[in-house]
Amino acid sequence: MLPSALLHPDAFLSPLAITDAVRRALDEDLGRAGDVTSVATIPEATQAHAILVARQAGVIAGLPLAIETFRQLSTDVAITAHARDGDTVAAGIQVLTISGPARAVLTGERTALNFVGRLSGIATLTADYVRHTAGTKMRICCTRKTTPGLRALEKYAVRCGGGFNHRFGLDDAILIKDNHIAVAGGIRPVLEAARAKIGHLVKIEIEVDTIDQLREVLDTNLADVVLLDNMDLDTLKKAVAMSAGRVVLEASGGVTRESISRIAATGVDYASSGALTHSAPNFDVALDIDA
Known part of the structure; x- marks a missing residue:
């Protein structure tokens, strides 16, 4: 499954932004030596099957980044999606299943969760704001008060929650x-x-x-x-x-x-x-x- 298949259909996020954000996040986490814990404790041929679970109710966002995280670590990882960005999910719902080399699954775990946790949090909060505007013409939108380096992703998450984007930068x-x-x-x-x-x-x-x-x-x-x-x-x-x-x-x-x-x-x-x-x-x- 391609990460782009899970993007919200009415939001804006370049596939290049996904690739670059994941690369930078993995570089930050793996440093110079890689995942020394997984390499030291898990045999190279070991396989793993994992489930990404929503532990609370809300709006999901960031699944394409989670998929890209595991894909950049191993082309042998197989992923099945049970939701797409912008979906409202209940607590306990499985949103992704991941199968493949255990080292890749374990190495990508935190990076994938960071993306989904951060972006789903924004989407969920935005959806809450939007609910309070029901019956009016007003649209709720974000600002440039974003995490440096993650603006495109965070503004995308606002769209996943039903909000709208203000300008992306000083240039538009x-x-x-x-x-x-x-x-x-x-x-x-x-x-x-x-x-x-x-x-x-x-x-x-x-x-x-x-x-x-x-x-x-x-x-x-x-x-x-x-x-x-x-x-x-x-x-x-x-x-x-x-x-x-x-x-x-x-x-x-x-x-x-x-x-x-x-x-x-x-x-x-x-x-x-x-x-x-x-x-x-x-x-x-x-x-x-x-x-």
């Missing part, structure tokens, strides 16, 4: 923040400078803290999206009424599981939360040897 959209406004000399000058330099496919988002700033942005007619930073619920409702659909509105700051449903009810289009990636608890998964 313009987001003008308060410090940009201060250095550039104000809202109109910074928007005029941005609009004059970008291509026709690049979106411009600008952050505002007050209703007066939002009014100034709307008067320029130069922004595509306005980020409403740390506004209370009444102010968010005023912003929705004032913009009247002229720009996309994104609420940011203080977006939690406790507040998300109330934010969604204000009528904003998006809410972004760094907690989806920087504060997601690890999902409990285990690899059990089936003797």
